[in-house]
Amino acid sequence: MCTAAAGALNHATAAMLDQRVRLAERVIAGDEAIDVLRARVEEVATDALLFHSPVAGDLRTVVSAIRASSDIERMGDLALHVAQVVCMRHPQPALPPEVRDDFTRMGALAVQLALKAAEVVRSRNVLLAVELDADDDAMDVLHRHMFTVLMDPSWPHGVPVAVDVTLLARYYERFADHAVVVANQTVYAVTGEEPDAIPI
Numbered sequence: 001m002c003t004a005a006a007g008a009l010n011h012a013t014a015a016m017l018d019q020r021v022r023l024a025e026r027v028i029a030g031d032e033a034i035d036v037l038r039a040r041v042e043e044v045a046t047d048a049l050l051f052h053s054p055v056a057g058d059l060r061t062v063v064s065a066i067r068a069s070s071d072i073e074r075m076g077d078l079a080l081h082v083a084q085v086v087c088m089r090h091p092q093p094a095l096p097p098e099v100r101d102d103f104t105r106m107g108a109l110a111v112q113l114a115l116k117a118a119e120v121v122r123s124r125n126v127l128l129a130v131e132l133d134a135d136d137d138a139m140d141v142l143h144r145h146m147f148t149v150l151m152d153p154s155w156p157h158g159v160p161v162a163v164d165v166t167l168l169a170r171y172y173e174r175f176a177d178h179a180v181v182v183a184n185q186t187v188y189a190v191t192g193e194e195p196d197a198i199p200i
Contacts, residue, residue: 001037001072002118002182006111008034008079009175013107016082016168017100021090027083034076041069057189064189068121071178071185075114078175085164096157099149099165106142106172109135113179120183124190129183139176143169 008027015024045062048054054062086094095103113135120129146169149155150162187193 001034001041001069002075002114002121002179004030004034004037005072005075005079005175006114006118008076009082009107009114009172010111012079012082012086013103013111015086016094017104017107019086019090019093021087024083024086024090028080028087031076031080034073038069038073041065057192060192061189064185068182068185071181075175075178078171078178081171082168085168089164094164094168096161096165098155098157099146102142102146102149103168103172106139106169109139109142110172110175110179113139113176117179117182120186124186126187126190129187132180132183136176136180139173143173 008030011023012027014020015027045066048058048062052058113132116128116132116135119125120132146165150165155162
């Protein structure tokens with residue numbers, strides 16, 4: 001699911017930067033696949049609860065999987081929202097030139113976070129999970145910078161474009177936050193503790 005969400009946002013970002021409306025439409029059409037994966041996770045987790053009566057670490061794993069699947073589905077939805085903005089603004093570009101570089105960095109960082117979250121889930125590497133918090137700090141810096149750009153008195157693009165840029169920046173920032181939560185759920189499954197309690 002993390003890998004699928006990363007791919008969706010990667011394609012949505014490319015569609016936004018390059019005005020590729022067909023690629024955006026493919027992201028929109030592909031969102032259902034992530035929803036199906038979430039349903040499958042919940043089905044397997046429910047079966048584990050009903051038929052295997054997991055305890056301790058196994059129970060934490062089941063509960064964490066259910067919680068994480070919800071966050072990853074939301075990551076897919078956020079990629080979907082980016083693609084929808086591209087389609088809504090077509091044939092006009094979704095972004096003004098002043099913020100293209102920022103969104104290029106935000107897109108790359110968000111995809112990196114999702115892929116790292118996928119690796120955390122696969123490897124159950126607690127230290128790698130803790131690293132995601134530092135990665136997310138970089139996204140927060142980019143997100144805050146966007147407001148500096150938008151509040152500049154010389155902003156030439158008006159309110160509607162500013163609203164689009166604000167929403168798009170929020171989508172990327174939230175995508176990154178959800179990736180961190182997925183990694184944190186894995187930490188909880190492995191250790192029974194919150195990530196802040198794990199020494200680095």
